[in-house]
Amino acid sequence: xxxxxPDFGPEEIxxxxxxxxxxxxxxxxxxxxxxxxxxxxxxxxxxxxxxAPDFAKRAxxxxxDLSRIECEDVQTVHDxxxxxxxxxxxxxxxxxxxxxxxxxLESGYELFVSxxxxxxxxxxxxxxxxxxxxxxxxxxxxxxxxVRLGQTRRGSYIVPIISQARSPEDVYSPRQDHIxxxxxxxxxxxxxxxxxSRALGVLGDMAGADHEPTPSEINDSIGEGVSYxxxxxLAKVVNTESVSALDVTFNWSRVAAPPPxxxxxxxxxxxxxxxxxxxxxxxxxxxxxxxxxxxxxxxDLSRHPNDDTGHVGVxxxxxxxxxxxxxxxxxxxxxxxxRCHDAGIPVRVSGTLTSPPGGLARMNVSAFGxxxxxxxxx
Amino acid sequence: xxxxxxxxxxxxVSRAYVHALxxxxxxxxxxxxxDKDGVDVTLRSRGLMVDIQLKCTQNPRTxxxxxxxxxxxxxxxxxxxxxxSAPGHLALLIVxxxxxxxxxxxxxxxxxxCHGYWxxxxxxxxxxxxxxxxxxxxxxxxxxxxxxxxMFDAARRMTNSAGPGLN
Numbered sequence: 001x002x003x004x005x006p007d008f009g010p011e012e013i014x015x016x017x018x019x020x021x022x023x024x025x026x027x028x029x030x031x032x033x034x035x036x037x038x039x040x041x042x043x044x045x046x047x048x049x050x051x052a053p054d055f056a057k058r059a060x061x062x063x064x065d066l067s068r069i070e071c072e073d074v075q076t077v078h079d080x081x082x083x084x085x086x087x088x089x090x091x092x093x094x095x096x097x098x099x100x101x102x103x104x105l106e107s108g109y110e111l112f113v114s115x116x117x118x119x120x121x122x123x124x125x126x127x128x129x130x131x132x133x134x135x136x137x138x139x140x141x142x143x144x145x146x147v148r149l150g151q152t153r154r155g156s157y158i159v160p161i162i163s164q165a166r167s168p169e170d171v172y173s174p175r176q177d178h179i180x181x182x183x184x185x186x187x188x189x190x191x192x193x194x195x196x197s198r199a200l201g202v203l204g205d206m207a208g209a210d211h212e213p214t215p216s217e218i219n220d221s222i223g224e225g226v227s228y229x230x231x232x233x234l235a236k237v238v239n240t241e242s243v244s245a246l247d248v249t250f251n252w253s254r255v256a257a258p259p260p261x262x263x264x265x266x267x268x269x270x271x272x273x274x275x276x277x278x279x280x281x282x283x284x285x286x287x288x289x290x291x292x293x294x295x296x297x298x299x300d301l302s303r304h305p306n307d308d309t310g311h312v313g314v315x316x317x318x319x320x321x322x323x324x325x326x327x328x329x330x331x332x333x334x335x336x337x338x339r340c341h342d343a344g345i346p347v348r349v350s351g352t353l354t355s356p357p358g359g360l361a362r363m364n365v366s367a368f369g370x371x372x373x374x375x376x377x378x
Numbered sequence: 379x380x381x382x383x384x385x386x387x388x389x390x391v392s393r394a395y396v397h398a399l400x401x402x403x404x405x406x407x408x409x410x411x412x413d414k415d416g417v418d419v420t421l422r423s424r425g426l427m428v429d430i431q432l433k434c435t436q437n438p439r440t441x442x443x444x445x446x447x448x449x450x451x452x453x454x455x456x457x458x459x460x461x462x463s464a465p466g467h468l469a470l471l472i473v474x475x476x477x478x479x480x481x482x483x484x485x486x487x488x489x490x491x492c493h494g495y496w497x498x499x500x501x502x503x504x505x506x507x508x509x510x511x512x513x514x515x516x517x518x519x520x521x522x523x524x525x526x527x528x529m530f531d532a533a534r535r536m537t538n539s540a541g542p543g544l545n
Binding site: 026027028030031032033034035043044045046047048049051052053054055056057058061 | 408415416417420424425426427429455456459460461462463464466535536537538
C-alpha cells in the first residue's frame with residue numbers, strides 16, 4: 001500500500017473519474033461503484049464521506065487501483081486528482097549556469113514577486129482593459145491573495161501558481177436566471193488565468209515577429225490583456241543576472257476545457273524582453289483609456305417587434321456583489337444574448353460602465369459575446 | 379499445561395485461515411498491514427470491500443448460544459461508524475490450547491485446526507462502557523466462505539441505494 005495521505009474529497013475523485021472515462025454504476029450515501037468500459041471491466045469504489053474512519057484507506061486503495069490501471073506512479077495519480085479543479089501556471093526561470101536546480105536568492109525573490117505582479121496585472125486586465133493602470137482595482141489585488149503557490153520543483157527553477165477552475169457546464173444551466181456569487185468568484189480565477197495566458201501569448205507573438213510591433217498592434221494588445229505592469233513584471237525577472245529566460249506553462253484543469261485560443265507555453269529570453277520593454281514604454285505614454293469588462297449570465301431579454309435594439313440584463317458581480325447591468329444591443333448581439341441565455345452560456349461584455357450607488361447599472365457596449373475564458377461556447 | 383502462543387503466532391494463523399477462505403471464495407485481499415482504522419484485513423470483490431478485525435484466542439469466553447469477546451471501544455467505534463464506505467466486522471478465531479495441534483499433517487492434506495465466528499459491527503449502537511465492550515459472536519455465524527458472501531451482500535447494499543445512472 002502506498003504510504004500517501006489523500007489530499008482530496010469525493011467530488012475531486014468523481015470529477016477525475018468522469019474526465020478519464022469512468023462511469024458510475026451504482027451508488028449510495030456512503031459509497032459509489034464506478035466502472036471503466038473496456039475489456040478489463042475494471043470497477044473501483046469511491047468513498048463518499050470524508051469524515052469516515054476508513055476514508056483515507058479507501059482513497060489510498062483507489063489511488064493504487066488507478067495507478068495500476070493507468071500505468072502511472074501513485075504520486076502522479078494522487079496529484080492529478082488533488083489538482084483536478086486547479087489551473088496550474090508554472091513560471092520557470094532558466095540560465096545555462098543553473099545546473100543544480102538552485103537559484104540565487106535575489107533572482108528567486110524577483111521571480112516570486114513577479115509571479116504576484118503578473119497575476120495582479122492580469123486580474124486588473126480581466127476587470128478593465130487598460131494600457132497602464134497606475135492604480136489597480138482592489139479586486140485585482142484581492143485575487144492575487146487568493147491564488148496559491150505550489151512547491152517549487154528542481155531541475156530548472158519553477159514556481160507553480162495554483163488557481164481555481166470550474167467547468168461552466170457544471171454550474172450554468174439553460175435559461176439560468178441568477179448567478180451564484182461563490183461560483184462567480186471561482187470563475188473569476190479561471191478568467192484571470194485565461195487573460196494572463198492570452199496577454200502573454202500576444203506579447204510572445206510580438207516578440208517573435210520579424211518586425212517591431214506597430215502602434216496599432218500594441219493598441220490591439222490591450223484588448224487581450226497586455227498592460228505596462230504586465231510587461232514590467234516580465235522584464236524584472238529576465239533582467240536579473242542569473243535568469244536568461246522565463247517560460248510560462250499553463251496546465252489547465254481537466255474538468256474545465258482550456259480557453260480557446262490560449263497558448264499552453266510562452267517563453268521570454270533577453271531578446272524578447274527588448275521588445276516587451278518597447279511595448280511597455282508605449283503603453284506607459286499612451287493616453288489613459290479604460291474599457292470595463294463584466295462577466296455573467298443573461299437574465300433578462302426584451303425587444304418589441306419594431307425595435308432596432310433589444311434590452312438585455314446581465315447579472316454579474318460588481319465589487320463582489322451581485323448586480324444586474326442593463327444594456328441595449330443591436331440585432332446581431334441581441335441574438336447572441338438570446339442564444340447564450342437559452343443555452344446557459346456565460347457572457348463577457350466590454351464597454352463603458354456606469355453604476356451609481358443605489359441606481360441602475362448600465363453599460364454602453366463595445367463588444368458582447370460568449371465568455372471566451374471558459375471555453376463553453378460549443 | 380499447554381503454552382500460551384504469542385500474539386504474532388495467533389495473528390498469523392488467523393490470517394492464514396482468512397486467506398484460505400478468501401482464496402476459495404474468489405475474493406482478493408489487500409491491506410494486510412496494521413492500519414489506523416481498526417482493520418486487519420480487507421477483502422475485495424469487483425470494487426466492493428469488506429473490512430475485518432481479526433482476534434484469536436486459545437481460551438474463548440463462551441456464553442449461551444455462542445461466544446463473547448471484549449473489544450476496545452476505539453476499534454469498536456471505527457468499525458460501527460455508519461459513514462464507512464465498507465462494512466466493518468469482528469472475527470474471532472479459536473485455536474487449540476496446544477499450539478502443536480494448530481496444524482495437523484495428514485497423508486493427503488494439512489488441516490488448520492481452528493474455527494472462527496463473526497459479527498457485523500457496522501451501524502451498531504454507541505457502547506455504554508469507556509474502555510471495552512462485549513461483542514456477541516453467535517455460534518451459527520461461523521466464519522466460512524458463505525459468510526464472506528453474506529458480508530459482500532451487505533457491502534453491495536451500501537452502494538445500491540441510488541441505483542445505476544448517477545450524475
